[in-house]
Amino acid sequence: xxxxxxxxxxxxxxxxxxxxxxxxxxxxxxxxxxxxxxxxxxxxxxxxxxxxxxxxxxxxxxxxxxxxxxxxxxxxxxxxxxxxxxxxxxxxxxxxxxxxxxxxxxxxxxxxxxxxxxxxxxxxxxxxxxxxxxxxxxxxxxxxxxxxxxxxxxxxxxxxxxxxxxxxxxxxxxxxxxxxxxxxxxxxxxxxxxxxxxxxxxxxxxxxxxxxxxxxxxxxxxxxxxxxxxxxxxxxxxxxxxxxxxxxxxxxxxxxxxxxxxxxxxxxxxxxxxxxxxxxxxxxxxxxxxxxxxxxxxxxxxxxxxxxxx
Amino acid sequence: xxxxxxxxxxxxxxxxxxxxxxxxxxxxxxxxxxxxxxxxxxxxxxxxxxxxxxxxxxxxxxxxxxxxxxxxxxxxxxxxxxxxxxxxxxxxxxxxxxxxxxxxxxxxxxxxxxxxxxxxxxxxxxxxxxxxxxxxxxxxxxxxxxxxxxxxxxxxxxxxxxxxxxxxxxxxxxxxxxxxxxxxxxxxxxxxxxxxxxxxxxxxxxxxxxxxxxxxxxxxxxxxxxxxxxxxxxxxxxxxxxxxxxxxxxxxxxxxxxxxxxxxxxxxxxxxxxxxxxxxxxxxxxxxxxxxxxxxxxxxxxxxxxxxxx
Numbered sequence: 001x002x003x004x005x006x007x008x009x010x011x012x013x014x015x016x017x018x019x020x021x022x023x024x025x026x027x028x029x030x031x032x033x034x035x036x037x038x039x040x041x042x043x044x045x046x047x048x049x050x051x052x053x054x055x056x057x058x059x060x061x062x063x064x065x066x067x068x069x070x071x072x073x074x075x076x077x078x079x080x081x082x083x084x085x086x087x088x089x090x091x092x093x094x095x096x097x098x099x100x101x102x103x104x105x106x107x108x109x110x111x112x113x114x115x116x117x118x119x120x121x122x123x124x125x126x127x128x129x130x131x132x133x134x135x136x137x138x139x140x141x142x143x144x145x146x147x148x149x150x151x152x153x154x155x156x157x158x159x160x161x162x163x164x165x166x167x168x169x170x171x172x173x174x175x176x177x178x179x180x181x182x183x184x185x186x187x188x189x190x191x192x193x194x195x196x197x198x199x200x201x202x203x204x205x206x207x208x209x210x211x212x213x214x215x216x217x218x219x220x221x222x223x224x225x226x227x228x229x230x231x232x233x234x235x236x237x238x239x240x241x242x243x244x245x246x247x248x249x250x251x252x253x254x255x256x257x258x259x260x261x262x263x264x265x266x267x268x269x270x271x272x273x274x275x276x277x278x279x280x281x282x283x284x285x286x287x288x289x290x291x292x293x294x295x296x297x298x299x300x301x302x303x304x305x306x307x308x309x310x
Numbered sequence: 311x312x313x314x315x316x317x318x319x320x321x322x323x324x325x326x327x328x329x330x331x332x333x334x335x336x337x338x339x340x341x342x343x344x345x346x347x348x349x350x351x352x353x354x355x356x357x358x359x360x361x362x363x364x365x366x367x368x369x370x371x372x373x374x375x376x377x378x379x380x381x382x383x384x385x386x387x388x389x390x391x392x393x394x395x396x397x398x399x400x401x402x403x404x405x406x407x408x409x410x411x412x413x414x415x416x417x418x419x420x421x422x423x424x425x426x427x428x429x430x431x432x433x434x435x436x437x438x439x440x441x442x443x444x445x446x447x448x449x450x451x452x453x454x455x456x457x458x459x460x461x462x463x464x465x466x467x468x469x470x471x472x473x474x475x476x477x478x479x480x481x482x483x484x485x486x487x488x489x490x491x492x493x494x495x496x497x498x499x500x501x502x503x504x505x506x507x508x509x510x511x512x513x514x515x516x517x518x519x520x521x522x523x524x525x526x527x528x529x530x531x532x533x534x535x536x537x538x539x540x541x542x543x544x545x546x547x548x549x550x551x552x553x554x555x556x557x558x559x560x561x562x563x564x565x566x567x568x569x570x571x572x573x574x575x576x577x578x579x580x581x582x583x584x585x586x587x588x589x590x591x592x593x594x595x596x597x598x599x600x601x602x603x604x605x606x607x608x609x610x611x612x613x614x615x616x617x618x619x620x
Contacts (some may be wrong), residue, residue: 033608040606054364153329257601265596268611269587276615277579286575289565296350298343305586307556310620 003031007038013076013138015110022112023128025282036129043135046078047244050144050157051190053166058192062166062227062236063143064103069237070141071106078134081113081145082127110134125271128159128264157185158263161256162243166190168204169198186220187243188237194224277304323386323448325420329340332422342430346439353445357554358452360467361500363476371537372476372546373453374413379547380451381416383456388444391423391455392437420444435581438574447471468493468573471566472553474529476500477516479508496530497553500546504534524581528556556570587614 001009001020009017025032051059060081067077114127126142134142142209144160153231157163165186189210191202203222210219223239225232247256277283286300311319311330319327331349361369369481377387413419415549424437437454444452449497454470467473475496501509513532520529533549535542557566587593596610 037606037608040608041603044603054366056364085391254601258597261597261600261607264607265593265600265610266584266588268607269614270584272611273583274576274580276619278576283575287568287571290571290575291564293351293354296347297571297574298347298350299576300575301582304579305582308620309586309618 003034003038006035010035010039010133010137011042014113018078018110018133018137019112021133022130025133026114031131036132039136040132043132046135046139046142047162047240048131048135048144048160049144049164049240049244050146050160051164051166052146052157052186053190057166057168058227059145059166062190062192062225063145063223064100065227065230065233066101066110066240067141067143068106069233071103071108074108075140076108076138077110078131078135078137078139078142078147079109080127080130080142081110081111089149108138110137115147124159125267131159145277146213159260161247162240164188164190164240166192167202168193169196169202187247188220188239189222191222191224192227192230195226195229199224277308280304281310283309313344313348316345320345320349320354320443320447321352326422328388328443328447329422331443332440335443336387336424336436340355346442349446349568350442355442356445356449356452357472358441358454358470359550359554360456360474361474361476361502361612362467362496365476368537369433369455369476372500372502373455374410375535375537375540375543376418376547376550377413377419377451377453379543381413381418384418384422386418387420387449388441388447388449388452389419389421389455390437390440390444390452391421412543420447420449423452434469435577441469443582450564471557472550473499474499474500474550476502477512478503479506479512497557498530498549499532501532501534502537504542505536505539509534551590587618590614590618592617 001017006017006021010021017192021032021035024035051063053059063081070077073279080174081152104111112130114130127146131142131144146157163185165188167189169191191199191207193199203224206222207219210222221239221243223232223236225236227233247253282300282304286295287297290297290300311327316327316331320331331342331345334345361373363369373389373391377389379385414421422440424440437456441452441454456467473495475498477499479501499520501512501516503509513534514533517529520532531549531553533542533546535546537543557563592610592614596605596614599605600607600610
C-alpha cells in the first residue's frame with residue numbers, strides 16, 4: 001500500500017491501517033514521518049486522557065472499564081499503553097487478557113502498547129505519534145497509560161488534555177511523597193480499589209493536599225472506583241467529561257495547545273539535532289576525550305554547537 | 311567565594327563546598343557549568359552504583375544500610391536520590407529521617423536529593439552533574455537512587471557503573487512484566503524485605519528469568535536482604551564490589567565509558583540546541599502553526615534545522 005492509500009485508510013478509521021501506521025512510526029522509517037506529516041492536520045478532535053500512577057494501582061483495569069463504558073455509549077476508543085508493567089504491554093497475565101476480551105474484540109476499540117523506545121527520540125515521541133495516528137483515525141477518546149515518573153512521562157502528560165492520577169488506598173505516606181512528583185500535573189484523582197480499607201483516608205488526604213496546593217482554579221475532583229468490580233466507572237467517565245469541558249474553554253485550550261507544541265517540538269528538535277551531529281568528526285573525538293577525562297561534556301558540547309550552527 | 315576557590319574546596323572534599331556546587335548546578339547558573347568543566351577532569355575514581363526499583367521496594371533503607379557498611383569500612387559515601395518518593399527527597403517521614411540520623415550525621419557521608427528537574431536538561435542531566443561533583447570531591451562510592459522507569463532513568467542507568475535492581479517478594483507477575491523494562495540493565499538483583507513471605511519464590515523467578523535472558527557473560531547475582539533488619543548487607547556490599555571489579559576490566563570499562571559519554575553528550579547537545587533555537591522567530595511561528603494544526607511538528611522541526619545548521 002502506498003502512503004496516500006494508507007493515509008486514506010487511516011482517515012476512514014481502518015484498524016489494520018492504524019496498526020500498520022503505528023508500526024511504521026515505531027520502526028523509525030522515513031515513511032513513518034511522512035505519514036505523520038500527512039495525518040497531523042486531520043487530528044485535534046479526540047479527547048486525550050492520560051492515566052498515570054504507580055504500578056499496581058490498577059490503571060489498566062481502570063482503563064478497560066472506562067473504555068467499555070465509552071464504547072457502550074457509541075464512542076470509538078483508542079488505548080495507548082506506555083507502562084511496561086501493563087497488561088496491555090504484553091507483560092500481561094493470560095488471565096488479564098482473557099478478562100479483557102470484550103475490549104480486545106470490540107470493533108470500535110483499538111489497543112496498542114509502546115514497548116520499544118522507538119528508533120529516534122524516546123518513548124514519549126513514539127507515544128505521541130501513536131496518539132496522532134489514532135486522533136486522525138477519528139477515535140473520540142484516546143486513553144494513554146503511563147507510570148507517571150521520569151522525563152518521558154512528564155512529556156506525555158504535557159501532551160494529553162486531561163491527566164488522571166490513579167492511586168490506591170494504603171499508599172500511606174507515599175501520597176505525601178507524590179507531592180514532589182506528578183501531583184501537580186493531575187487534573188483529576190482516582191482512588192481505585194476503593195473497596196479496600198483506607199479508601200476514605202486516602203481520599204481525605206488527597207483532598208487536604210489539593211487544598212494546600214496553590215493550583216489555579218478548581219481543585220481536581222477526587223473519585224473513588226473499584227475497576228475490577230466495575231464500581232464508580234460512570235461517575236469517573238462523567239468526571240473526565242466535565243474536566244475536559246472545563247479545560248477546553250478557548251483561552252485555556254489555546255494556552256495548552258502552545259505548551260504541548262513547545263514540549264513536543266523541543267524534544268523533537270533536540271533529538272534530531274543530536275542525531276545530526278553524531279556523524280560529525282568532532283563527535284567521535286569528543287566521546288573519546290570525555291571517556292578519558294581529557295575533556296568535559298560541556299566543553300565538547302559547546303565546540304560541537306559552535307561548529308555546526310550558522 | 312570565587313570559582314577557583316570553590317573548586318579547590320571541593321577537591322579537598324568540603325561538604326559545604328559540594329553542597330554549594332550542586333545547588334549552583336541545579337540553578338542552571340553559568341557558574342555551575344564553569345565549575346563542572348573544572349571538576350570533570352578530577353573525576354572518574356568513584357564507584358558509582360545505581361539502585362533502581364519500584365516505589366516501596368525499600369531502596370532508601372537499603373542505601374542507608376549499604377552506606378553505613380561502607381562508611382564503617384572507612385570509605386566516603388555520596389548519595390544522590392532521584393526518586394521523588396524517597397525519604398532522601400524530603401517526601402520523607404520524620405521517622406525515617408530520625409532513623410537515618412547516623413547516616414546524616416556521619417562526617418564522610420553526603421546526601422543530596424535532586425528534587426527539581428534542573429534549569430536545563432532533564433533530571434538526568436543534573437543528577438549526573440551531581441555525581442560528577444561528588445566524584446571530584448573524592449567520595450569512594452556514590453549511590454544513586456532512582457525509580458527505574460522512563461527515559462531519565464535509562465539515561466542515569468547508562469551513566470552509573472553498576473545497576474542494582476531492588477525488588478520485594480510478592481510482586482508476583484510484576485517480575486514477568488519487568489522483563490520489558492529495566493530487567494536488562496541490571497547488573498545485580500536485590501530481593502529486599504526478604505523476611506517476607508515469598509522471598510524464595512521471587513529469587514527463583516529472577517534466577518529463571520536471568521537464565522532466559524540472552525545476557526553476555528555471567529548472569530547477574532541475586533542477593534537477599536532485609537535492609538530494615540540490617541540482614542544481608544555485608545553480602546550485598548561484597549556483591550557490589552565483585553560486580554564492579556568484573557565490569558572494570560580495561561576493555562569493558564573503555565566500552566562502558568564511551569557508551570556513557572555518548573548517552574550524556576546526546577542529551578546535552580540536544581537540550582542545548584533546543585534552547586538555542588527557542589529564540590528563533592521560526593520557533594514561535596512554528597509553535598502557533600502546530601497548535602493550530604496548520605503545520606505538523608516534523609515539518610516545523612525540519613524547517614528549523616535547515617535554517618540554523620551550516
